[in-house]
Amino acid sequence: MTVTLSDEARRYIAAFEDATDATAVDCVVDDERDRVVFVVKAGEMSRAIGRGGENVQRLEGDLGRDVELVEDAPSAEGFVAHALSPAAVYNVTISENDDTVAYAEVAHEDRGVAIGESGRNIEMAKTLAKRHFDVDDIQLT
Structure with missing residues (x-):
């Protein structure tokens, strides 16, 4: 992109x-x-x-x-994992139906880190993933 x-x-x-x-x-x-x-x-x-x-x-x-x-990363999965750092991301799966959604498996104790205060971290991860890989949403699992 x-x-x-x-x-x-x-x-x-x-x-x-x-x-x-x-x-x-x-x-x-x-x-x-x-x-x-x-x-x-x-x-x-x-x-x-x-x-x-x-x-x-x-x-x-x-x-x-x-x-x-x-x-940066060569794949959407790697990029989403980096964008959610320093949270421990175990796996990222991309689902392409009507929208492209990245499902990120995050350690339970790191969910707050991945989301950030008032959602600042996950919102920036979504913005960057959209800009670089046309990912419409990121969902934490």
Whole structure:
């Protein structure tokens, strides 16, 4: 799928790549929750985070917003699992009927983490999965 970026998101990606030396393939600016979520090229997550989280901390200071990272994946199943991280996701199944739905099997004790405060984590996972793999919904099992 083709992801369309706003000018603001492109500026954030440029700042991210300068600060981390990692590649961002997408950026979602969440003004409601004052955060920026970057989708990091697969295999570059540790470079993006930096030793002890120093890159993320520096970027948060530079941008004046919370920064969250999601690692890209070649499949919808892998992407959904990464988007729900740090929750323990055991399995993701994609069902394609009228809508494309990802069913994510999440550890019982991590359901709250997957959902997030006021649904912030699962809503962002849904947004990213829609942008990258045309997944209409994510359901936790």
